[in-house]
Amino acid sequence: xxxxxxxxxxxxxxxxxxxxxxxxxxxxxxxxxxxxxxxxxxxxxxxxxxxxxxxxxxxxxxxxxxxxxxxxxxxxxxxxxxxxxxxxxxxxxxxxxxxxxxxxxxxxxxxxxxxxxxxxxxxxxxxxxxxxxxxxxxxxxxxxxxxxxxxxxxxxxxxxxxxxxxxxxxxxxxxxxxxxxxxxxxxxxxxxxxxxxxxxxxxxxxxxxxxxxxxxxxxxxxxxxxxxxxxxxxxxxxxxxxxxxxxx
Numbered sequence: 001x002x003x004x005x006x007x008x009x010x011x012x013x014x015x016x017x018x019x020x021x022x023x024x025x026x027x028x029x030x031x032x033x034x035x036x037x038x039x040x041x042x043x044x045x046x047x048x049x050x051x052x053x054x055x056x057x058x059x060x061x062x063x064x065x066x067x068x069x070x071x072x073x074x075x076x077x078x079x080x081x082x083x084x085x086x087x088x089x090x091x092x093x094x095x096x097x098x099x100x101x102x103x104x105x106x107x108x109x110x111x112x113x114x115x116x117x118x119x120x121x122x123x124x125x126x127x128x129x130x131x132x133x134x135x136x137x138x139x140x141x142x143x144x145x146x147x148x149x150x151x152x153x154x155x156x157x158x159x160x161x162x163x164x165x166x167x168x169x170x171x172x173x174x175x176x177x178x179x180x181x182x183x184x185x186x187x188x189x190x191x192x193x194x195x196x197x198x199x200x201x202x203x204x205x206x207x208x209x210x211x212x213x214x215x216x217x218x219x220x221x222x223x224x225x226x227x228x229x230x231x232x233x234x235x236x237x238x239x240x241x242x243x244x245x246x247x248x
Contacts, residue, residue: 009124
């Protein structure tokens with residue numbers, strides 16, 4: 001069985017095909033180009049007999065995409081929800097419906113690669129940080145503004161100059177744009193370090209595997225404590241795991 005995987009993220013859509021529990025070539029685009037999503041799905045539709053979709057956008061766009069793909073490919077769409085059972089993972093939210101399905105699928109993708117304690121960092125439009133114990137129990141996590149949102153919030157609400165030139169290799173900010181950019185990075189790293197190492201660790205005496213994904217993961221890799229693995233397209237990878245295991 002070949003599965004088409006669709007990730008409707010905060011700002012862009014992504015599409016790939018499952019190759020077992022892995023993913024193939026990824027195509028992405030903006031929501032101004034939903035026709036491009038349909039074209040990408042039809043361009044490699046041979047053998048597709050299942051569609052797995054995860055969405056964090058509004059119900060209108062999700063419904064449009066789902067209906068369009070079902071009509072184009074003639075197969076049902078499995079719209080994965082936060083309340084669905086997940087392979088090897090249990091949601092830690094008191095109200096499971098409030099936990100973004102993108103975060104759950106990122107944890108599923110990481111869990112498929114490591115059975116030890118996990119920290120999963122997804123650095124996109126927003127940055128999410130989640131912690132999972134060795135039994136697959138999600139302990140909870142954090143949500144921060146992503147790099148661009150962090151900067152825009154400060155620029156919009158203060159007199160900080162709208163300057164985008166950053167000293168990328170700096171340790172401390174010696175100009176305002178660099179100080180803002182580094183603060184956003186170190187905020188993420190500080191949270192991770194606080195909960196995976198030292199006397200306040202969630203996992204005392206245990207090795208914690210850190211997985212980082214999202215468009216801004218490159219900015220964090222040298223700063224996050226080891227062992228840290230960069231894993232792109234976390235949501236699609238989580239969908240592939242579910243498609244391979246038949247969990248819906």
